Amino acid sequence: MEEVDKILIHALKQVGTEVSEETGSVRQFSSELIVEAVVRCVRVIDPGLGGALPTSLPPGMSARFRVGMSLAQACQDIGYKGEIGYQTFLYSNEPEIRSLLMFLVEKLPRESAEASDQPQGKSAVLQRAIAAAIRAQLSVPWLPPNCRLPLHSQTQSPGALHSFHVQPLSLAHCSPGKKPLKEVKDYHRDILPPVTAQPSHHASVVASILEQHTAELSAAQEWDSEWNSQGLLSRLKPQEYRSRKLTRLRKRIEEQLRSAALPSPESASGGPRPNGDLSELLQAFRGSAPSDHILTKGSHFTHTQKFTFTKTEPSTSIPFVHQSDSDVQLRQQEEQLSLQEQQLCSEVDQLTADMKHMTVTHAQVLDKLKQRELGNSEKEEKMQVKKKTIDLLPDSDDNLQKLKALVEASAKRVVHLASQWEKHRAPLIDEHRRLKEICSRQDLESSQKLSEIKSVHDKICVSTEEAKKKEETYKQLVTELENLPQDASRSAYTQRILEIVSNIKKQKEEITKILSDTKDLQKEINSLTGKLDRTFAVTDELVFKDAKKDESVRKSYKYLAALHENCNQLIQTIEYTGTILREIRDLEEQIETENGSKTVANLERILSDYKAIRQENSALAAKVREG
Incomplete structure (x- = not known):
């Protein structure tokens, strides 16, 4: 049993149970350690079932009984067929606990079972403990801080809450198959700050990392789906497919930029413009300068008009004391020129509007003319058919x-x-x-x-x-x-395993030898019993014949019968003595098992728990009366 207990303790350590180094057998397990081991195993087997189970016993006796009942129900739900109840955990029995732990260790998932065969390390144990804690927290429903009760203090974290604020991160990516440049390496090594120092607030680190990871995962999934649906059908390599897609995208952007940069006739006439967003973006790139300041190519008439009718404003305000007639005439000429310019501009605007109207009217008239020409051609065809028919009527x-x-x-x-x-x-x-x-x-x-x-x-x-x-x-x-100590060699473990195997073989050989000796002894006893019965029957018959004639032979016959009866009684006594010795050995084994099950200690614990429950009931009754 020592080897079995060592294997169980090793497997329990792998699932995160804190078993001390001094504990070397299941007999040394306390109730708290049994509860923790069972809960850890149940959480690994079924996280949803074991997430609500506590890993330690509460102080109150009624709560302990409830925890024991819930643990027993969880083990039954997993598939344990043996007898189990709250007493299995509160008043532990070594054989029951050993069989329960063996069942749970066998029920562990394959990965955990394989991990239990691997050498134990602090990092692996820490990772499994972290995974178990995260799994347990995920299985518990989350509640807002204002809705939490004191009873949720163990399952819900009381830490401060932060808003999910994301900031862009710069990571040192290295594409496979390409060697990074020396400048990039120097930048990543000397200038680029670590990820935890890039966000402006420390609370945004986790949110930014999660967002970056989610974006990379979604991009990889989109690329996989696109490659499986379209890339494989194109019969190209991934690099060729990416380059072709990039060239197509560049061409589309160039076409959009060209179409947005060149004004269309519909936009000039006030109609709808295609690619309005891109045109507005390009207009924003040009600037918000007025149309008068934009360099445009004009005709000789516009340049002459602009040069002729441009108002010259004085650069400095010089006060004049007296204005001559020539100055008045010049000012009047300037006003006249400005009025003429305004009149010409209004006339040009009016003519432009009239031209637009006439253009639209001309287009409408052309459309009507085309429609009428089409109608006339159809009517002419019908008329020709009717004319030919009329010409054929006289000689029908x-x-x-x-x-x-x-x-x-x-x-x-x-x-x-x-x-x-x-x-x-x-x-x-x-x-x-x-x-x-x-x-x-x-x-x-x-x-x-x-x-x-x-x-x-x-x-x-x-x-x-x-x-x-x-x-x-x-x-x-x-x-x-x-990290493992170097003094422990594999040969020592191999030698130990070989010794255990040789001991098992020796035990099997001894058991086989004892069984063969027992069979031989039983055959010898049976043959001697048969020989004795046959000898007694022959002797009895011979002596009985002579006893009828001789008195001394008659006494010998009586002694022979008495001797046979005494020998039978002696044999029965020996058999009865062997039966009693076997019963004594069975009783001694039962006494050892009862001593191992700690019946007296369990009875004392039951009495103390009973007194504690009575005290709790009396205290609750007093509270009810006071209320």
Whole structure:
């Protein structure tokens, strides 16, 4: 049992149970340690079932009984068929606890079972404890801080809450297959701050990392889905597909920029403009300067007009004491020129509006003219048909005969053409069917190859993930191997295992030898008993014949019968003595098991718990009376 207990303790340590180094057997487990071990195993087996179970016993006796009942129910839900109740945890019995722990360890998932065979390391234990704590917290429903009761203080964290504020992060990415530049390496090593120092507030670190990770995952998933749906069909390599997609995107952007930079006639006439957002963006890039300051190409008339009718404003305000007639005339001429300029501008605007109106009217008239021309052409065709019909009416019989002859000739010609077409049609249909079968066969082959490519791609993804996991496991095992003490060699463990196997073989050989000796002894006893019965029957018969004649022989016959009876009684006494010795050994084993089950100590604990429950009941009753 010592080896079994060591294996159980090792497996319990792997799932996060805090078992001290001094504990070497299940007999030394306390009630608190049993409860913790069972809860840890249940949480690994079924996180939803074990998330609500506490890992320690509460101080109150009624709460302890409830915890014991909930643990027993959880073990039964998992599939434990043995007898179990609150007494199994509160008043522990070594055989029951050993069988329960063996069942739970066997029920652990395969990964946990494989991990239990691996050497133990502090990092692995810490990672499993963190994963178990996160799993337990995720299984408990979250409540707002204002809705939490004192009873939620153990399951809900009382820490301060922060808003989910995300800030962009700069990470040192290295694309596979490409060697980074020396400048980039220097920047990442000397200038780029760590991720925890990039956000302006420390509370935004976790939110920013989660957002960055989510964006990278979504981008990778989108690329995988796009490649599986469109990239494989294009029959290109991933780099070629990316480059072609990039060139297409650049062309579209260039076309949009060109169309937005050149004013369209609809925009000039006040109509809707395509790509309005991009045009507004380009207008914003140009600046908000007025239209008068934009450099545009004008005609000679506009330049002469601008040069002629430009008002010259004085650069400095010089006070004049007296204005001459020439100054007055100059000012009047300037005012006259400005009025003429305003009048010319208004006339130009009016003419421009009239031209636009006339242009629209001209376009409408052209459309109406085209429609009328189309109607006239149709009417002319109808008129020509009617005219020819009227010309044929005077000689209708001859025309009908000619028409019938033409119809018959056209019918014969159609039949002749149909016969010729059938001659050409049959080989064409056969060729079409053959080509269609070839196309369908090629489509089927291409679809099969595409499905094979997709399956191979999925297998590659799965193999890549497995390789990553195995590489991480290898690194973890290497670190654990480095942290392990070097004095413990593998040969010592191997020698110990071989010794255990040899001891088991010796025990099996001794048991087989004892069983064979017992069988031989039983055969010898049976043969001696049969021989004795046969000898006694022959002796009895001979002596009985002589006893009828001789008195001394009669006494010998009586002594022989008494001797046989005494010997039978002696044999029965020996058998009864052996039975009593076996019963004594059974009783001694039962006494040892009862002593191992700590019946007296459990009875004392039950009495103390009973007194504690009575005190709690009396205290509750007093509170009820006071209330």
